[in-house]
Amino acid sequence: MLRPEQMTALTSPVLPAEETEKSRRYLHLFHRWLPTALAHYADWDGWPETGHFFGGAHFYGLETALPTLLAAVTLSSPEYNPVISGISRKKLIRICRRALRFLCVTHDTGPAGVVRPSPGLGRKENWGTKWGEKDRGFFPESQCGRTIAEMVLAALFLRAYLDEETWFRVGVVCEDYLARFGTMNPRSGVYADTQMEENGWTALGLVASSLLLEKHEMFPQWQENAKLWLFCTATCPQDMQNQGIFSGKPVNKLCACRFTTLPDFMVENHGFVHPTYTASAIIFSGMTAVIYRLFGRKEPDHTYWHRKEIYDSLKCLSNAQGFPMPIQGMDWPYFLFIPPVLHGLACFLLQDREASWLEEKSLVIFEKIFAGNNYRFIKEEVAKNYSSIQDPLIVNEPYFANLTFSYLAGRLLRKEVKPASFRSFQKHYQGVKTFPYSGFIFHKHRQGQTSFSWRNHVMALPWNQAGPFFIGPATASLLARVQVRDCPQSIENIRLKLFEQPDGFSGLMVNQLCQATIQQKVLFASLPDGSLLSYEQLVAAAEGTIEKWYQGYLEVVNEHHPLIKRLGKGYRTIYHPAGKIKFFGTLEKTPEKDVWFRWSQLNWLNLDDRIGLVFSGTGSTIYHHRHFFKPYHTVSDELFLSLEEQPQAIKKGQTLSSLVLRLFPFQKHLATSRSRLAVSQVGQAVAVFSSPFFVCGNFSEEKVSACFFWKQAGPMPLFPGTTEIEDKGFSLKAALSPGETYYGQAAGWLKGPSGIMAELTTTSLYLTNRRRTATSVFLTLDKQQFSVNLQSGKTVRLTLREKC
Numbered sequence: 001m002l003r004p005e006q007m008t009a010l011t012s013p014v015l016p017a018e019e020t021e022k023s024r025r026y027l028h029l030f031h032r033w034l035p036t037a038l039a040h041y042a043d044w045d046g047w048p049e050t051g052h053f054f055g056g057a058h059f060y061g062l063e064t065a066l067p068t069l070l071a072a073v074t075l076s077s078p079e080y081n082p083v084i085s086g087i088s089r090k091k092l093i094r095i096c097r098r099a100l101r102f103l104c105v106t107h108d109t110g111p112a113g114v115v116r117p118s119p120g121l122g123r124k125e126n127w128g129t130k131w132g133e134k135d136r137g138f139f140p141e142s143q144c145g146r147t148i149a150e151m152v153l154a155a156l157f158l159r160a161y162l163d164e165e166t167w168f169r170v171g172v173v174c175e176d177y178l179a180r181f182g183t184m185n186p187r188s189g190v191y192a193d194t195q196m197e198e199n200g201w202t203a204l205g206l207v208a209s210s211l212l213l214e215k216h217e218m219f220p221q222w223q224e225n226a227k228l229w230l231f232c233t234a235t236c237p238q239d240m241q242n243q244g245i246f247s248g249k250p251v252n253k254l255c256a257c258r259f260t261t262l263p264d265f266m267v268e269n270h271g272f273v274h275p276t277y278t279a280s281a282i283i284f285s286g287m288t289a290v291i292y293r294l295f296g297r298k299e300p301d302h303t304y305w306h307r308k309e310i311y312d313s314l315k316c317l318s319n320a321q322g323f324p325m326p327i328q329g330m331d332w333p334y335f336l337f338i339p340p341v342l343h344g345l346a347c348f349l350l351q352d353r354e355a356s357w358l359e360e361k362s363l364v365i366f367e368k369i370f371a372g373n374n375y376r377f378i379k380e381e382v383a384k385n386y387s388s389i390q391d392p393l394i395v396n397e398p399y400f401a402n403l404t405f406s407y408l409a410g411r412l413l414r415k416e417v418k419p420a421s422f423r424s425f426q427k428h429y430q431g432v433k434t435f436p437y438s439g440f441i442f443h444k445h446r447q448g449q450t451s452f453s454w455r456n457h458v459m460a461l462p463w464n465q466a467g468p469f470f471i472g473p474a475t476a477s478l479l480a481r482v483q484v485r486d487c488p489q490s491i492e493n494i495r496l497k498l499f500e501q502p503d504g505f506s507g508l509m510v511n512q513l514c515q516a517t518i519q520q521k522v523l524f525a526s527l528p529d530g531s532l533l534s535y536e537q538l539v540a541a542a543e544g545t546i547e548k549w550y551q552g553y554l555e556v557v558n559e560h561h562p563l564i565k566r567l568g569k570g571y572r573t574i575y576h577p578a579g580k581i582k583f584f585g586t587l588e589k590t591p592e593k594d595v596w597f598r599w600s601q602l603n604w605l606n607l608d609d610r611i612g613l614v615f616s617g618t619g620s621t622i623y624h625h626r627h628f629f630k631p632y633h634t635v636s637d638e639l640f641l642s643l644e645e646q647p648q649a650i651k652k653g654q655t656l657s658s659l660v661l662r663l664f665p666f667q668k669h670l671a672t673s674r675s676r677l678a679v680s681q682v683g684q685a686v687a688v689f690s691s692p693f694f695v696c697g698n699f700s701e702e703k704v705s706a707c708f709f710w711k712q713a714g715p716m717p718l719f720p721g722t723t724e725i726e727d728k729g730f731s732l733k734a735a736l737s738p739g740e741t742y743y744g745q746a747a748g749w750l751k752g753p754s755g756i757m758a759e760l761t762t763t764s765l766y767l768t769n770r771r772r773t774a775t776s777v778f779l780t781l782d783k784q785q786f787s788v789n790l791q792s793g794k795t796v797r798l799t800l801r802e803k804c
Contacts, residue, residue, distance in 0.1 A: 002175045004168055006216040013156050014296040016411060019079055025363065026407035030074045031084040032375040033400055037067040038087060040121075040397070041095055047105045047114055051098035057120025058395040060143055061103050061131040065150040066401035068099040072157040073404050093161050100154055100162070103147070104169035108132030109176045122395040132176065138187070141180060142198055145205020146284075148177050149291060152208040156294065174209035181206060182222045186232035188258035194267045196233055196260035197277050200284030203229035207288050211295045227302040228254065230288065234281040234306040236261045247301055262437040265309045270331055272456035272475070273438045275317060275324035279342045281310050286345025287405045293412050303349070311346050315354055316429050317442065318343075319449060319467040320422065321567075322362025327440045327451040327461060329475030333388050334468050334557075334634045336396055340366055344406030347417050354428070357419035359406070368563040381587055386632035393632060432505050432526075434498065441498060441505055447530030447665040454496050454509050460524060462532055462554075464611060464665035469567040471611075472555030472636050478661075479522060480538055481553070484514040485545040485647070492516065497697075497739040503528040508697040508741035517542045518656070523686055525695035525743040530665045533695045533743070535679065535688050537658040540650040551617060551659040552641025556607060558585030559635045572637065574623060575606040575669035583625045585635040591628035598622055604672050605639075612664035612672030614690065616679070617642030618657035662690040680708035685736055692717055692746035698736035708732045716758075717746035718765065718781065724757040725750065747800075752777030756790070765798040 019027060043051040054063035071092055074080060082088045087095075105114045108130050118128035131147070133140035155162060155170045181202055189195035203226055210222035227247070235255045242251035261267050261281070269277035285303050292299040317324040322339030339362035346355035373379050377400035383393045426444075434441045439455025448464040460478040463471055471477075483489075495510040506525035513520050523535040536551055560570030571584045576599065602621040605613045624638035642659045650656060662677050677690045684700035687708040694717075698704050709731045716723060716730040721744070724731050748765075750758055755771040769775060769790035776789045782801045790796060 002168070002171050002213070002216075004164070004171075006213050007167070007171045008212055008214050008295070010156065010295065011159050013076075013153070013294040015076070015294060015408070016414060017078055019077060020410055020414070020416070022413075022416070023407050023410035024079070025367070026403055026410060027074065027077055027079060028084075029367065029370060029403065030070055030407070031081055032370070033377070034071065034074065034085040034087065034092075036376050036397065037071070038095070041067075041099070043098065044102055044117065046117070047101070047111070049098055050102040050105060051095060052102045052117070053099060054395055054398055055117065055119075055121030056102065056106075057116040057118070057126045057129075058122040058391070058398075059126060060133070060140070061106070061147045063122065063395055063398050064099050064103055065147045065154070066398040066404075068096050068103070069150040069154045070401035070404045072096050072154040073408065076157050093158065096154065096158055097161060097166065100151065100158065100170065101166050103131075103151055104166060104173060106130055107173050107176075108134040109172045110169075122391055132173075139198060142202045142205070145177065145181075145201045145203075145208075146287075148173055149204045149208035149287065152212045153291065153294065155212075171212060174212050177205050177209045178213070178218070178222055182210070182218065182225060184225075186229045186258050188232075188260070190237075190259045190262060191268055192271050194260050194269050194277055195258075196267050197269065197280040197284070199229050199233040199260060200280050203233055204284050204288050204291070208291050211291065211297070214295070227300050230285065230300065230302040231255075231305050232258045232260065233285060234261055234310055235259050236263050236265065236306065238263055246305070261306065261310065264435045264437045265306065265313045266435055266438040268438075268456070272328040273435075273440065273453075274328070275314060275326055276330070276332065276337050278310060279314060279324065279337075281307060282314070282342055282346050282349065286349045286409065289349055290345075290405055290408050290412065294408070308350055311350060311352065311355070313435075314342070315358070316433055316444070317449075318358055319463060320361055320465065321365050321467055321469070322358045323467050325442070325449055325451055325461060325463060325467075326473035327438075327442065328453045328455075328457040329459060329477070330473040330633070331389055331475070333393070333396070333632055334472060335369075336388070336399060338366065338399070338402055341402045341406050344409055348409035348413050351417055353418055353420040354425050356417040357421070357425055360419050365564065365567070369561050372561050372563040382632065385587065385589055386629060389631045431502050432500050434500060441500070441507065443505060443526040445503070445526075445528070445530040450526040450530070450532055452505070452507055452524050452526065454493055454507070458491060458509075458511060458520075460532070460534065462611075462663050462665060464530075466567055466610075468557065468634075469559065470557055470607075472557050472634055474553065474555040474633075476553050478534065478552060478554065480513075480520055480536055480549060480551045480657075480659075482513050482518050482538065482549040483547045484517050485547050487514040487517045487544060489513075490515050495699075495739050497741055499740075499742040504743060506695050506697070506741045506743045508699070508739055510699065512541065517544045517650075518546070521699055523688065523695060523697040523741060525693070527693050527743065528745065531693075532661075532663045533688050533690060533693060534659070534661040534663070535686055535695075538656040540652055540654040540656060542652055544650055545647055546650050546656060547647045548645050549657060550619070550640045550643040551657065552615060552639075552661055554639045554641075555633075556637045556639055557634055558583065558637055560585055572608050575609070575672070576602060577604065577673070580669075581623075583623075583637060585637075586627055587629075587635065588627040591626075593627045595625040596622060597625065604675065605641075606667065606669035606672040607639075609668050610666060612667030612669070612675065613641065613661065614664075614672060614675045614677045615641050615659060615661040616677060617659040619644040660688055678710040678712075680710055682706035682708060685734070687732065687734065689717075693743060694719060694732065695741065695743040696734050696736065697741035698738060701738050703738065704736045706734050706736065708734065715749035715751040715778075715780070718748040718750055718758055718760050719744045719746055720760050720762075722757065722759045723750075725752055725754050727754045748779060748781035750777055750779055763800055765800060766795055767798070768795040769793065
């Protein structure tokens, strides 16, 4: 049984009184958001002197805890401005006190029969219940740790205005959490659903609860256990081989076969690699460090275990707006994730200059979107009418208050971490990185970034510089999805080979789909100029009936952000061979006004004079102009480069469909209309040419010496290896081992008659005249243009000034 004297003697948080330049920007956002929160506040008649935010009945009490913390922290600033917030300091203190009391009495430790309102704004199972999730199991019970941490901080900031009963009730809630988890060991989980998030929020709850009860005789034991939870928030299999001493104990003993992250420091949740949940190690540990500092203590070293490696992976995947690329898709609404929370806490925790730069860049974007939304986190129309995969979006509005911890970090961090520059950030991370355990390869280039995933969600995601503001991270992006009658979804990878270069990659992949009835063959390359080449073929591996398939799917984001139109002007213009169509991103409550545009035998499209698509597919090209979204991710349209919805019987060995694609991340529509794409196939060897690149791969089980031929008018590209001018085109010789793939770029161009063979090495070019008569050829090479005379049957060697 808790006694008042066991609670902390602190009467206020240990926090510098002055604002910093960075914290002041967050404070301005808080002032602007408070009217939205207050519009969703109501006094409650279920218990004296109580009130709640956003209906008072969302999961774990978050709907009330988050706004209460933000308001309490905002009140602590000497620069609090009631004119902007629309409420006096005295009235806001009253609301915060009532909301905190509401959370206390509706918790499991509160008076019997005092339950949350019914109805509320969220899901019905939370209405008319207590929170605290007693006897519901580890996941929901432990998740209350973040709510309790927010209550502890709110109580500490409001200490001077709280009666002893309310202060003590907060302590009782903490004692209850410590009784459940204060002596429990951390959990382990890596594949499908990580335990990183659970261990992180449990550590957060344990630290906050024990610090509030820091005079309790169990405090030392609780703190030691909290350290273990912090350590095991970010553990990986290789820790078991580490016998080094950390905080007085061998690393492998602390780890004790409890793992939360893959060996390449990414995290799976909901069945796929998920950057949002990978970020939980940084976010929850950053929050924990903030709480330690506010109680006048230094966070333990356990807070930092593997956090740098994890954040380095997230930085690698982050674009210039601070969004880590969801390389295997995203199930939550795309913009519920708030990049300044991740990068602000990483800057605080790791003193990382690149984190400081990413925080700044993402905060600028967030400020403009927020103001354009009329100072709401979620647009009012969206919040009222739409739901995520889990909740009505109105109850996600309080998640804005996660920025409170970035604000506190900025206020605590008295010495600014000097931001890195865009040039240094790009130089550091530009290029190719493979994440072998996560199952993807990633290429950051000058025009954006491209990923190719072969595990969990097999897909490829091409982002230009607009990132998720242009192409949504849908889980079926670019690569095929198939439905076969009476054959449930399944995927088994049977071949994967990668060719990795400093400025690009290619991959060859073969999968068995739908209970091994369909074989998927993929040849994919992300090229040095930022464009990509893709070849995909679907072949029947057994008899059956295919009901639907599509290839080349892209989710085209169509949001309106009035203060940042380069990322959201509210419409998309689709250019095609017959003209152009403008699509406005608007919302409806039902799908009746959705429009489907269908083209047959289309060979190019351009999205908004920004993304060029040159392709050849078996099915129809569809543009689905959407106005209704269930579930809601963002306002977006759907593009299917090749889709077939008519059921058809299939026989073993039958080729069902193919799609060949060149995607340019930044291209005007006239350039797209002039771009060309060609495929050459020799047995099971395939090569795709689109100037000035080719990619080739061998899908057979035998070594192949292939001579690929492409029709080509005009000069012939000079690729590494042997090329030859032939009648109406050119050929390229390639020797490919089983499963081998590589790409090449033309080092120059050769114009001449058929019968001229060119062999290009790294230092020389050999030209052979196989004609019966002498001739001359015209070369563009080494940034020069010149002609060469060739005698019949003779070879001329040219030395290159620059290596190819």
